[in-house]
Amino acid sequence: MPEEETSTVNTAKYDPNILPDMLPVYYKRLFPHKPFYRWLSYGLSESNIFANREFSYTLHDDIYIRYRCYDTQSELENDICSTCPHKIDIGAVMNTKPKNFRITSTAMQPVQRELVFDIDMDDYNDVRTCCTGATVCLKCWKFMALAARLLDAALREDFGFEHILWVFSGRRGVHGWVCDYDARHLDSRGRSALAEYLQITSNVTINGVVIARVQIGERMHHSVRRALKFIEPLFEEIVLEDQNLFGDVKGVNKLLLMIPDDTARKDLEAYLKKTHDDGVHSRTIWATFVRYANSMRTGTANVWTRKLKNIVEEIQLGILYPRLDINVTKGMNHLLKSPFCIHPGTGKVCVPFNCNAAAKFDPTTVPNIAQLLQEINAFDDKSKCQENGSEDKSRIKDYKKTGMFKGVVVFEEFLRKLESSLKAKAIDVSDQTMEF
Amino acid sequence: MDFRRKTRARVVRKPQYENLEIKYPHNVALYRTPPIEDIKINEFEDLALERLKVLRILEQANSKNLRFLSDEWKESVNTELNREGLRGYLRLCMGNSVNPSTDSNKYEQELQARRRDYISHFILRLAYCRTEELKRWFLTREMELFKYKFSSMSSTDIKHFLELNKLEYVPLNDSQKDSVKDGLYESTVGQSISKIEMLDFYKVPFTQVLDLVRTRRCYLKNGFAYVNTHDFVSIIAVIQLNEIEHGLQSAQKLIREVEADERIFHLLKSLHTSYTGKDYALNKEGIVSPESLDQLSKKSFPICMRGCHEYLRTNHHLKHGGRMQYGLFLKGIGVTLEDSLRFFREEFTKKIDAEQFTKRYEYNIYHNYGKKGSMISYTPYSCLKIIQENAVQDDCRGCPYKTNDASMLKVKLASYGLSSAHVQEVMGYVSKGHYQLACGKYFQIMHDSPVELGVHHPNQYFEESQNVMGNRSTKKLSNTKQANRNRRGGPENAQVMNADEDDELWNTAETQESTYNSMQAEKSAWNEDLDLTHIDC
Numbered sequence: 002m003p004e005e006e007t008s009t010v011n012t013a014k015y016d017p018n019i020l021p022d023m024l025p026v027y028y029k030r031l032f033p034h035k036p037f038y039r040w041l042s043y044g045l046s047e048s049n050i051f052a053n054r055e056f057s058y059t060l061h062d063d064i065y066i067r068y069r070c071y072d073t074q075s076e077l078e079n080d081i082c083s084t085c086p087h088k089i090d091i092g093a094v095m096n097t098k099p100k101n102f103r104i105t106s107t108a109m110q111p112v113q114r115e116l117v118f119d120i121d122m123d124d125y126n127d128v129r130t131c132c133t134g135a136t137v138c139l140k141c142w143k144f145m146a147l148a149a150r151l152l153d154a155a156l157r158e159d160f161g162f163e164h165i166l167w168v169f170s171g172r173r174g175v176h177g178w179v180c181d182y183d184a185r186h187l188d189s190r191g192r193s194a195l196a197e198y199l200q201i202t203s204n205v206t207i208n209g210v211v212i213a214r215v216q217i218g219e220r221m222h223h224s225v226r227r228a229l230k231f232i233e234p235l236f237e238e239i240v241l242e243d244q245n246l247f248g249d250v251k252g253v254n255k256l257l258l259m260i261p262d263d264t265a266r267k268d269l270e271a272y273l274k275k276t277h278d279d280g281v282h283s284r285t286i287w288a289t290f291v292r293y294a295n296s297m298r299t300g301t302a303n304v305w306t307r308k309l310k311n312i313v314e315e316i317q318l319g320i321l322y323p324r325l326d327i328n329v330t331k332g333m334n335h336l337l338k339s340p341f342c343i344h345p346g347t348g349k350v351c352v353p354f355n356c357n358a359a360a361k362f363d364p365t366t367v368p369n370i371a372q373l374l375q376e377i378n379a380f381d382d383k384s385k386c387q388e389n390g391s392e393d394k395s396r397i398k399d400y401k402k403t404g405m406f407k408g409v410v411v412f413e414e415f416l417r418k419l420e421s422s423l424k425a426k427a428i429d430v431s432d433q434t435m436e437f
Numbered sequence: 438m439d440f441r442r443k444t445r446a447r448v449v450r451k452p453q454y455e456n457l458e459i460k461y462p463h464n465v466a467l468y469r470t471p472p473i474e475d476i477k478i479n480e481f482e483d484l485a486l487e488r489l490k491v492l493r494i495l496e497q498a499n500s501k502n503l504r505f506l507s508d509e510w511k512e513s514v515n516t517e518l519n520r521e522g523l524r525g526y527l528r529l530c531m532g533n534s535v536n537p538s539t540d541s542n543k544y545e546q547e548l549q550a551r552r553r554d555y556i557s558h559f560i561l562r563l564a565y566c567r568t569e570e571l572k573r574w575f576l577t578r579e580m581e582l583f584k585y586k587f588s589s590m591s592s593t594d595i596k597h598f599l600e601l602n603k604l605e606y607v608p609l610n611d612s613q614k615d616s617v618k619d620g621l622y623e624s625t626v627g628q629s630i631s632k633i634e635m636l637d638f639y640k641v642p643f644t645q646v647l648d649l650v651r652t653r654r655c656y657l658k659n660g661f662a663y664v665n666t667h668d669f670v671s672i673i674a675v676i677q678l679n680e681i682e683h684g685l686q687s688a689q690k691l692i693r694e695v696e697a698d699e700r701i702f703h704l705l706k707s708l709h710t711s712y713t714g715k716d717y718a719l720n721k722e723g724i725v726s727p728e729s730l731d732q733l734s735k736k737s738f739p740i741c742m743r744g745c746h747e748y749l750r751t752n753h754h755l756k757h758g759g760r761m762q763y764g765l766f767l768k769g770i771g772v773t774l775e776d777s778l779r780f781f782r783e784e785f786t787k788k789i790d791a792e793q794f795t796k797r798y799e800y801n802i803y804h805n806y807g808k809k810g811s812m813i814s815y816t817p818y819s820c821l822k823i824i825q826e827n828a829v830q831d832d833c834r835g836c837p838y839k840t841n842d843a844s845m846l847k848v849k850l851a852s853y854g855l856s857s858a859h860v861q862e863v864m865g866y867v868s869k870g871h872y873q874l875a876c877g878k879y880f881q882i883m884h885d886s887p888v889e890l891g892v893h894h895p896n897q898y899f900e901e902s903q904n905v906m907g908n909r910s911t912k913k914l915s916n917t918k919q920a921n922r923n924r925r926g927g928p929e930n931a932q933v934m935n936a937d938e939d940d941e942l943w944n945t946a947e948t949q950e951s952t953y954n955s956m957q958a959e960k961s962a963w964n965e966d967l968d969l970t971h972i973d974c
Contacts, residue, residue, distance in 0.1 A: 063796075127830065160643065161660030183660065187644070194647035201653075204828035207842030211830045222653045223623045263844055 013371035015348030021061060023370050024085040024343065030399040031373055032081065032341055033409050038074035039416050040180075041091070044423045050113070055092030055099040057336055058084055059345075067092075068099040087345045090336035094185075111333045116162075116184040116192060118177035119170075119337065120148050124324035127211065127255070130244045135346070137173035137364055140243040143235070145175045146359035148323035151231045152177060153356045155199060155224055160184075164419045166412070169364055171344025171351045176337060180419060182426070189333050196330040201225060202322050205261075212258050215318040217311040229314055232321045240283070240320055247283040256290065259316045265304050269293060340412065343370050352408025353415065368404035376403040461551035463598055464529050465586045467680055472556050478700050481560060485708060488557035491526050492578035494518060495585075505581065506588055514585070525550030530582075532589025562681075563695055564708040566688035576681055583677050587670045595669070604676070608637035609663075617656065621663055624656040628665060636665040639672070646671045725771040727780035733770075736883075737902035739876055739895050740837050740853070741823055742766050748833040753787040757801070758826060758834035762818050764805050769817040769896040774806045819894045820873050838872035855882060 042051040056077075057067040071077040081089070092099070093111030102109040122129075122137060122145065131140040149167050156162045156179060164180040187195070201224075202213040217225060240246050247256050253273060260266045272293055277285060294313050297305035305312070329335050342351045348369035354362040368376070380402035400409050460472075476484075494517040503510040518527040528550050537544040558579070565575035590598065599606065614621070625633050643662045649655040649671050656663040664672060696702040725733065734746040745763035749755050755763060760781075767777055781802060785794045800809055807814030820836065828840035837846065843864065850860045859882045866875035877889040880898060884905045892898050 158659070159657040161658075183644075190647055191644050194651040195643075197651045198653055198657075204840065205842050206828045206837075206840050207845050211828050212842070218626075220623060220626075222626075223620050223656060224653060226623065258842070261842075 013369070013375045015369040015371045017345065017348070020087065020343070020345060020348065020370070021085070023374055024087070025082070026374055027343060027370055028082045028085055030377060031403065031405060033400060033412065034074065034078045034081075036409065036412055036416055037339075037341065038077060039420070040412075042074075043180075044420055044427075046423050046427065047113075050094055053095045053098055053112075055095060055336075056339075057090045057092060058086030059088035059090070060084065060086055068102055070099045087343070089339040089342050091339045092336045093334050113185040114333050116179035116187060116195070117329060117335065117337050118152060118175075118179075119326045119329040120145060120152075120175045120177075120323055121326060122173035124326070128240070128244065128246060128320050130246060130248075130252075135172060139363060139365065140239075141173065142362070142364050143239050143243065143360070144321070145173070145364075146362065147231060147235055147239070147321060149175050149177065149356050149359050151228055152199065152323050152325075154227060154231070158227070159198075159224060160195065163422065164415065165356070166340070166353055166415050167356045167359070168340045168351050168353045169349075169362070169367060170338060171342065171349045171367075172347050173364065176340075176351075178337075178340075187333075189331065192333060193327075193331040196325065196327040198224070199323070199330075200325055200327050201228070202319055202324065207258050210255070210258060212255070213319045213322070213324065214259065214261060215315045215322065216261075217315055217318075221311075221314075225318070228318060228322055232317050236317050236321060237284070237287075240317075241287055242284070245283045246320070247286040248280065250279050252283065253279075253286060256286065256316070259319055260309065260312060262304050262308060265309055341408075350405055350408065352405060353411045354408070355411050355414075366404075367408075373403045373405060457545075457548040457552060461548060461555055463601055464532065464547070464551060464594070465583070465590065465598055466551070466555055466558075467602055467677055468555065468558050468684065469602075469680060471559050474556075476556065478704075481701070482704055484553055484557035485560045485564065485704065487523065487526075487553065488561055489708065490521050491518065491523055491582065492561075492575070494521065494523075495578055495581045499581075506585065511585075525553055529554055530585050530589060532586065532591070532594065559684075561708075562684050562688045563692060563701075564705045566685045566692060572682075572685050575685070576678065579681055580674060580678060584670055584674055587673060592666075604673070606639050606641075606669075606672070608639055613640075614638055617658065617663060620656040620658060624653070625663070625665060626652075626654040628667070633665070636667070639664050639669065641672055645675050647675070724773060724776075725767075727772060727776050727783075730767075730772075730780070733899075735853075736906065737899050739892065739898040740849070740879065741835070742895050742899075743853075744837050744849075745833045749784055752831075753784050756829065756832040756834070758829060759832045760798070760801060761805070762823060762826070762834050764802060765815055765817040766895050766899075768806060770899050774802070774808065777806070778802055817894070817896050820876070820892060823895070824872055836872050836876075838867050838875045839870075843867065850879070853883075855879075 038051075041054055045051065052070060052072050054070060055067065056069040056071070057065065058069065059065055069080065071080065093114035095102070096110050096112050097107070099109065122141060125141070125144050126133070129141055129144065132138050153165055153167070156165055156177075162179050162181045162184050166178040166180060168176045168178065170176050202215050204211050205214050206212075215225075221229075246252050257266050257270050257273075260269065269290065273286065273289060276289055291313055294305060294309070297303065298310055300306070329337065338351060340351050340353055343349070344351060348371060349364075349367045350370070350373070352367055377399050400406060494514055497517070498510050498513050499505070503513055515527060515530070518524070518530070525546070528547055561575060565571045587595075609617075621633055621638065622630055628636065640661050640663055643650050643657055643660055646655065646662045646664055646668070649662060649664065649668055650657065655665075655668065696705065730746060731750075734743045738746065742763060745755065745759055745766075748759065749763070764777065764781070767780075768774075772780065778799065781798065782791065782794055785798060803809040805815050823834075824836040824839055826835035826840075828835050837849070841849065846867065847860050847864060850863060851857065855863070863875050863878045863882070866872070866878060873892050874889070876892040876898070880886070880890040880892065880902065881888065884902060886905055890898070890901055
């Protein structure tokens with residue numbers, strides 16, 4: 002759908018107070034029930050894979066219901082449409098029907114669950130100067146886009162996963178869902194090892210400021226090298242230009258704090274004070290720092306040639322390496338907000354996006370629920386005027402008439418690949434079990 | 438030679454020599470099939486206690502902060518094994534196999550050692566299959582024993598072992614190795630490039646070597662890890678781990694039947710209660726009022742908790758991580774649910790109104806005390822768990838020795854009244870990453886005590902501090918035991934927790950180990966020799 006058209010419609014302001022009035026229409030006409038079911042049923046490739054899945058809902062006034070589950074697509078659809086949850090969370094597939102958990106004799110346990118990732122803009126507050134708090138702009142989004150691309154590459158290259166769905170969380174964060182069979186069946190230990198593998202930064206508090214530090218060590222692990230390949234080309238654009246992170250005294254101090262050695266830090270501080278006035282552009286500060294570090298590294302043996310020999314790379318990683326909430330990834334039973342939910346705060350749809358084109362995705366133009374409803378109304382009006390009563394036109398899926406369209410297309414593309422690999426696997430299995 | 442064998446046979450009443458060799462063909466066993474021979478109840482007990490001693494020695498070596506499998510660690514373990522007369526295990530751990538044709542007497546001893554090792558493992562499975570906590574302690578220890586035994590094997594031994602257990606691992610051939618060589622050079626930690634060229638590499642699914650993955654010690658591609666011979670133990674260890682885990686599960690199913698025999702029931706039960714370890718989930722030793730916390734935090738809190746307390750007093754808020762860490766600690770030292778609610782309410786409502794507090798935070802406190810939601814009374818965090826926490830802006834969770842930058846930590850310690858010489862002493866440990874030792878040093882300084890405390894748990898720190906200051910008596914052990922038994926009730930209790938806590942608990946596999954340690958420390962204080970025979974059966 003052409004963007005110009007949506008932008009002309011994009012006038013409806015979202016008002017959280019009327020969310021309850023809009024949700025019924027959204028769930029009835031726009032929520033992609035069919036693809037949603039296609040996803041979570043995984044072609045019913047395993048028994049009870051859909052029926053034992055936990056759904057939980059947040060209703061009005063933060064009423065929270067857990068352990069919902071459904072046998073069929075229509076059951077799920079009907080319940081969503083009648084409860085109209087403000088938020089839908091997806092849990093694990095259990096060994097028994099979650100809603101029966103109190104009456105079954107055995108303890109309920111998760112048997113499979115997508116491997117999930119949660120990246121929250123909040124964790125970047127110390128390195129973004131463009132926005133604060135809940136607001137987000139295109140500059141902030143670059144952190145997210147980079148994080149998603151980098152993780153996506155790591156998951157594919159190192160772990161061999163293929164079916165990864167990236168979802169905009171509705172305000173400023175990003176969720177990743179890894180849906181490969183092996184990922185879904187990873188046990189807690191595997192998840193936790195994998196999450197820690199991907200978390201190369203460790204946070205240190207210094208003078209009340211939390212700083213993310215990285216230690217590369219003797220040789221650079223291939224995963225760290227790859228991360229640098231993503232980060233280095235963007236460091237100047239994001240950190241030096243967009244954010245001008247070291248552009249004031251506070252920023253320079255941040256740079257200094259990233260150096261894990263007291264004396265070296267003091268030396269550098271003195272050097273920077275001597276060579277530059279306060280408030281010089283980040284580019285200049287960074288160039289001076291890199292030059293200084295390099296000259297120290299080529300000199301006689303000192304802390305810069307040993308402990309700090311990778312400091313330039315370490316600082317770049319410290320600022321831009323994805324900041325994961327790894328507890329979300331570690332737990333097999335962790336609930337995570339479903340794609341195509343409406344974010345109650347912003348009214349925006351949690352739309353999937355194409356990770357390769359993450360940089361082009363614009364969170365500020367993701368439609369909110371009020372816009373969406375206006376869009377379908379406008380479309381309905383138009384088609385009514387044009388061809389009264391034509392059956393063909395009204396067959397068009399409602400979401401295709403709106404700015405949600407792109408998100409659904411990404412989702413369906415993801416599903417198509419997922420389903421074809423499930424089919425290939427099924428054929429494989431039947432070949433193997435064939436008896437002659 | 439024949440003669441000698443007969444006399445020994447009369448003493449030990451062993452099955453036939455040849456029989457032993459078939460049953461226990463290798464020093465390192467995977468414990469796949471339970472033994473089926475009949476043994477006397479005395480021997481049953483002996484074997485159990487003997488193995489328990491071994492596991493305990495391993496645990497103690499850890500509490501001495503020796504790096505696992507380092508030379509010092511090995512030496513310490515070997516000395517202890519020797520001192521306790523556990524020569525059979527020592528032999529198995531040292532790995533220098535005897536040649537049967539040259540020294541058949543020694544070889545026979547070795548076979549006997551294998552047998553004792555094998556049978557006792559299965560006995561302890563019965564004793565340790567009852568709760569998740571016990572299982573985890575047992576698993577951790579058994580894995581240490583296994584890795585120790587495995588690490589002493591020669592490459593021929595390993596080959597023999599793999600053949601016996603039908604584990605087929607074929608190293609990459611030259612062309613396969615060549616195709617991934619850049620990755621191997623880059624990402625194989627602990628080996629020089631020239632070594633890497635020589636070494637054999639094995640390609641296995643990454644799930645088989647999670648410890649190597651976690652710490653980024655090997656090359657990973659497309660879901661496969663490339664593991665060199667030196668790290669091979671990681672692969673086998675996972676097999677062993679799964680084997681024992683499944684074994685414990687099946688043991689749990691059988692346990693009722695086994696315990697129908699009263700003699701066994703008493704033995705297993707007493708092993709169980711004697712080695713549960715201290716449980717801080719419920720305080721049994723007195724009540725602490727919130728009013729006394731300001732005072733106590735200065736004297737008896739480790740700095741992770743003192744930091745939380747001060748943060749709360751200044752900012753009138755704690756984020757979730759800090760609330761969990763501090764709230765559970767308070768529960769452990771004896772702040773009642775009502776007091777806890779009052780304490781947090783009074784502090785939080787300096788910033789938010791009472792209604793908000795009720796809506797947003799009360800549930801969390803009830804939950805921690807096991808009064809809402811899953812109804813589990815949660816255990817206060819141990820050092821290992823706290824050390825794992827990553828620092829978060831505007832929160833005070835985590836171990837300050839780790840999450841604070843050195844310069845800031847120095848300032849903080851000085852502000853707590855440490856002289857600069859003392860600060861240096863503490864920082865000496867911090868710089869090497871020995872956070873718990875640093876904490877022990879801090880304890881020693883603050884309490885002017887002659888020895889450093891081995892700190893494993895903030896609540897243990899608190900209790901020790903109270904003991905030193907004479908506010909609490911030490912010998913409550915028997916009460917504690919009783920309380921444990923009552924509280925635990927049955928295996929169901931622990932199982933509920935299993936479902937969603939398992940992952941987290943696994944990571945902190947040593948949580949209960951550390952609580953156990955603290956009881957150990959307490960015990961050894963008045964029982965130097967760690968005599969196990971006092972356990973009544």
